[in-house]
Amino acid sequence: MARARVPSYHDAMGSAAGTARAWGMPLVAVVASAFLLSACAQVPVDVLLPPKPTRPVGDGGPPTAVAFAPLRGTPADAAGLRHPSLAVKIDNHPGARPQLALNRSDIVFEELVEGGLTRYLVVWHSDVPEAVGPVRSIRPMDPAIVSPFGGVIAYSGGQEYFVDLMKATSLVNLVFDEDDTGLFERAADRPGPHDVILDATEAVGRNAELPPPPVQFAFGSGDPLASPALAAASTTHLALAFSEGGSRSWDFDAGASAWLRSQDGEPDLEASGERVRATNVVTLRVGVDWPFGEVPLTILVGSGEAWVSVAGRTAHGTWSKDAEASPIVLTADDGSVLRLAPGNTWVELVPLEGSVAFAP
Incomplete structure (x- = not known):
């Protein structure tokens, strides 16, 4: 198992204007024309099909409104997204x-x-x-x-x-x-x-009147790290240590195109009996401070080293967050946006004192 490169971490409290909003969001093609979500402004929840045609479509019913889940990037019913996270x-x-x-x-x-x-x-x-x-x-x-x-x-x-x-x-x-x-x-x-x-x-x-969440990460195709410019490495296993006690790992299941989670060397199951899984695993190296005695404080306003693991590949880059209320921005080593595949995501906030390793 090859260990990750020696981590680096530095504070970046200044504005990340240009970078923090530079999220293009190519989405799944569900109609003839493609849609592009851009976070230069707040991304709307509803992404509608082209204007209603003058003649009936399909079985004669009205055209269907198509939306994309802002936190998953997957197609969803527009009405079903009009609620808070x-x-x-x-x-x-x-x-x-x-x-x-x-x-x-x-x-x-x-x-x-x-x-x-x-x-x-x-x-x-x-x-x-x-x-x-x-x-x-x-x-x-x-x-x-x-x-x-x-x-x-x-x-x-x-x-x-x-x-x-x-x-x-x-x-x-x-x-x-x-x-x-x-x-x-x-x-x-x-x-x-x-x-x-x-x-x-x-x-x-009880809180249905609150708005839906804004997009947090940029999404691409089902294999968003395929570009040679990203230099993504083939990966079948991720090993993470947050402290000296306990271990976390993810193994890629090519058949399911998903990462399967283990804890302390055992498969991690949820109450349904299903293996805990993720489409995307985002690993961030973070500083940890101790101003509250035995309770650690993860430092999230700043920047540091990042990896995105999806579809059996891992790409290296950096993360940045310029304020508490700002989203985390993922940037590849070549300066481009690190995109996720449509699906669920686990974000692993691994302390600098911990360890991260990837195996091909």
């Missing part, structure tokens, strides 16, 4: 596994927390399940992760300062410790404190 703090303690509905999410962020463990911040939009969990407490880096999405954030509580940071964002906060409306419940078949479950459908429904 739901971000939820999900437990990844061994006692919390298997989690609910990870494969139905659009984007999962994995971050280091105290004790060398990791925790997830999971975002659902294109496919909101009935229930998600186990829900756990907020951490200080979560406002920087979730602010670009807007919408709703759900968590079980947390240190008062961390909760105040999250409530200072534009998101609607749903907090288990403060809820008396029945959005959360404790599952009888799970051990505490890994037993808090959220009614995700109801959480979104």
